[in-house]
Amino acid sequence: MITKKNISVLGGGCAGYSLVKQISKINKVKIDFYLGSNINKNNFWGFWKFNDFDFPTELLSGKWHKWKIITNRCESIFESIDHPYCLISRDKWINHCKDEFNKSNINFYNNDVFEEGGVLKDDNGKKISSDLIFDSRSLRINERTYVQHFKGFVIESDKECFDESTAILMDFRCDQSKGIQFIYLLPFSKKIALVEPTVYSFDIKADSFYFDSMKKYLKNNYGLDNFKLISEEKGAIPLSFINNENTNNSINIGIRGLANRQSSGYTFYFIQQQVNKIYLDLSKNKKPSNTEIHSSLINFLDKIFLDVLKTNPARASEIFDAFGKSFNGDEMAFFMSSKIKYKSLLRMIFNLPFKIFMNSFLRCFFK
Numbered sequence: 001m002i003t004k005k006n007i008s009v010l011g012g013g014c015a016g017y018s019l020v021k022q023i024s025k026i027n028k029v030k031i032d033f034y035l036g037s038n039i040n041k042n043n044f045w046g047f048w049k050f051n052d053f054d055f056p057t058e059l060l061s062g063k064w065h066k067w068k069i070i071t072n073r074c075e076s077i078f079e080s081i082d083h084p085y086c087l088i089s090r091d092k093w094i095n096h097c098k099d100e101f102n103k104s105n106i107n108f109y110n111n112d113v114f115e116e117g118g119v120l121k122d123d124n125g126k127k128i129s130s131d132l133i134f135d136s137r138s139l140r141i142n143e144r145t146y147v148q149h150f151k152g153f154v155i156e157s158d159k160e161c162f163d164e165s166t167a168i169l170m171d172f173r174c175d176q177s178k179g180i181q182f183i184y185l186l187p188f189s190k191k192i193a194l195v196e197p198t199v200y201s202f203d204i205k206a207d208s209f210y211f212d213s214m215k216k217y218l219k220n221n222y223g224l225d226n227f228k229l230i231s232e233e234k235g236a237i238p239l240s241f242i243n244n245e246n247t248n249n250s251i252n253i254g255i256r257g258l259a260n261r262q263s264s265g266y267t268f269y270f271i272q273q274q275v276n277k278i279y280l281d282l283s284k285n286k287k288p289s290n291t292e293i294h295s296s297l298i299n300f301l302d303k304i305f306l307d308v309l310k311t312n313p314a315r316a317s318e319i320f321d322a323f324g325k326s327f328n329g330d331e332m333a334f335f336m337s338s339k340i341k342y343k344s345l346l347r348m349i350f351n352l353p354f355k356i357f358m359n360s361f362l363r364c365f366f367k
């Protein structure tokens with residue numbers, strides 16, 4: 001027998017909207033959706049396309065069948081027909097979710113939700129009481145968290161200089177003295193691109209750092225002095241799981257629910273998988289029991305990879321050279337999407353500098 005379920009969803013970001021889009025379609029579900037008072041700025045989410053995440057292709061802001069990793073020593077080029085690198089904007093995705101909502105099943109609240117003595121309350125002091133609570137409220141990142149932080153600039157240059165056929169996922173030809181830095185460059189056309197200086201470190205830099213780095217990169221590698229700034233995005237994604245206890249039997253989702261991939265910060269595609277898992281359980285009238293997305297093997301490998309980087313930051317580009325040599329395009333798309341192919345995984349392990357890999361392996365194994 002299907003019983004009526006009252007569900008609260010906390011946090012109006014990627015995970016909150018994606019979940020409500022799916023579960024509002026289930027009959028007998030009533031949703032209280034607490035969006036929070038903060039207005040989120042637009043940004044882009046990149047991911048590799050797989051058939052287990054279906055979306056209207058007109059939502060995409062960009063799609064590349066070729067992508068590159070560039071270091072001072074070499075350039076690795078990847079190509080995939082079936083699994084292109086795709087880009088979607090936050091605004092378009094959220095609007096798509098809104099279009100798909102079954103609104104008659106949803107009450108919307110702009111309130112923030114807080115915890116008081118182990119109880120979740122809205123900012124009027126009203127207790128959140130539902131059969132199920134899904135919590136995606138943002139977490140505070142402290143200075144002990146290793147993060148990937150970045151500022152991205154969509155720019156229009158005064159000359160045709162970008163190769164629009166190929167996304168650059170990492171270009172290490174930039175200053176490495178302030179932490180591991182690379183440039184992420186997505187060309188929308190020959191003149192327009194998202195250029196995003198990205199750093200792996202514990203401290204987040206001042207805004208001017210990213211702007212100066214972007215300017216210098218464009219000058220040194222594209223001979224570009226003049227460009228128009230179209231838009232900006234800024235973010236910091238934890239390169240670890242931030243421990244967060246569940247309040248009041250709530251179920252954490254999104255970054256709060258450990259959907260982020262620890263080594264890369266990629267999260268968007270994994271949120272869609274997490275949401276789908278929950279949807280399938282709820283539509284069978286089951287309480288979602290396991291919302292973990294990444295296998296123990298992936299988590300362990302990511303820990304080793306991060307340990308290698310943290311203990312050998314000066315050798316980052318060499319490590320990514322080894323990473324690049326280990327995969328073809330399809331294999332890389334699978335690996336980055338947490339779909340392990342053992343042959344390419346072994347190739348990657350053998351390509352990494354043996355001594356530093358072994359040291360990190362042992363450190364992570366015995367920790």
Ligand SMILES: Cc1cc2nc3c(=O)[nH]c(=O)nc-3n(C[C@H](O)[C@H](O)[C@H](O)COP(=O)(O)OP(=O)(O)OC[C@H]3O[C@@H](n4cnc5c(N)ncnc54)[C@H](O)[C@@H]3O)c2cc1C
Nearest residue numbers: 011012013014015036045046112113235254255266267268
């Ligand atoms: C600029 C940027 C670029 C990114 N690029 C990529 C990418 O290319 N690919 C990728 O896979 N991932 C990317 N990520 C990582 C990840 O996909 C996003 O961070 C994603 O938004 C995570 O979804 P979420 O729902 O967990 O968190 P969020 O989308 O941040 O949502 C959390 C929500 O909780 C709300 N909230 C906060 N406090 C409260 C409260 N007290 N009560 C109620 N609500 C509250 C916030 O307002 C927010 O709406 C990027 C992140 C950023 C910031």
